[in-house]
Amino acid sequence: MGERTTKMKLVFIDVKYNGEVKLTKECLQYLKKFKSVGLFTTTQFNYKINQVVKQLEENGNIVVSSQPERTNAKFQILGCDMYHGNLKLPKRVDVFLYVGDGRFHPNALLFHEEDNKTFRQVVLFNPTNNKTEILTEKDVKKVFDRRTANMKKFLTANSIGVVVTTKPGQEHLHYVDKLKKAFPEKKFYPFIADQINISEFQNFKWIQSWINTACPRIGMEDAAEIEESLLNVVEALRLGNGSFKRSKV
Numbered sequence: 001m002g003e004r005t006t007k008m009k010l011v012f013i014d015v016k017y018n019g020e021v022k023l024t025k026e027c028l029q030y031l032k033k034f035k036s037v038g039l040f041t042t043t044q045f046n047y048k049i050n051q052v053v054k055q056l057e058e059n060g061n062i063v064v065s066s067q068p069e070r071t072n073a074k075f076q077i078l079g080c081d082m083y084h085g086n087l088k089l090p091k092r093v094d095v096f097l098y099v100g101d102g103r104f105h106p107n108a109l110l111f112h113e114e115d116n117k118t119f120r121q122v123v124l125f126n127p128t129n130n131k132t133e134i135l136t137e138k139d140v141k142k143v144f145d146r147r148t149a150n151m152k153k154f155l156t157a158n159s160i161g162v163v164v165t166t167k168p169g170q171e172h173l174h175y176v177d178k179l180k181k182a183f184p185e186k187k188f189y190p191f192i193a194d195q196i197n198i199s200e201f202q203n204f205k206w207i208q209s210w211i212n213t214a215c216p217r218i219g220m221e222d223a224a225e226i227e228e229s230l231l232n233v234v235e236a237l238r239l240g241n242g243s244f245k246r247s248k249v
Helices: 025-029 047-057 104-112 138-154 176-180 198-203 233-241
Strands: 038-041 063-064 095-099 122-126 131-135 157-166 185-192 208-212 230-231
Touching: 025 047, 025 122, 025 131, 047 063, 047 095, 047 138, 095 104, 095 208, 104 122, 104 131, 138 208, 138 230, 138 233, 157 176, 157 198, 176 185, 176 233, 208 233, 230 233
Parallel strands: 038 063, 038 095, 095 122, 157 185, 157 208, 208 230
Antiparallel strands: 122 131
């Protein structure tokens, strides 16, 4: 008698913020000095973003946005959309406005700025407390500085651990072969897991440097908080072909 299997059904439900999403006078006043505003938010606040668009247009701002990679709607941003070009903006803007809470998503906009000649500000407006913050390159300087140090460690390392997750959409085992081709003089050891706990790196002292192939934010903020050298696979491969642009921060 064969085994009986049950298929699990998935239901995706939008989590909507029930409060008011409306820019304050202070926020609008600050944005007056910018002609064009790149507007982004998350799915929780996106369904009320048209009210913000109207406020900005009445404020004299030109609103510019897009539907970045892997998102479901215009104006929505994901925390992993941190590389130049992922936003797919139709034109250059003078400043970014992020409507939402927390620093995770607006920091992605700051990381996105790295390859540009000028580092644009990110205005963070939090609808949950009506507070406005101004984020600049100084807010991610620690991350960039640590990454530069990790690049040097990676280039001089011989034993490299490659972190691979089995999570759908983030599983990139194929990068191991690409790394081997780009750096034939190094030895790469895949570490495959469902849950990535970077504190476990200390248990593998023979690994001289680590490469992250999962969410790129692991190789940014998380990498700045540990002693071990951790670098995103994109940065490592750029070092291999000599095309990486170092941060000007």
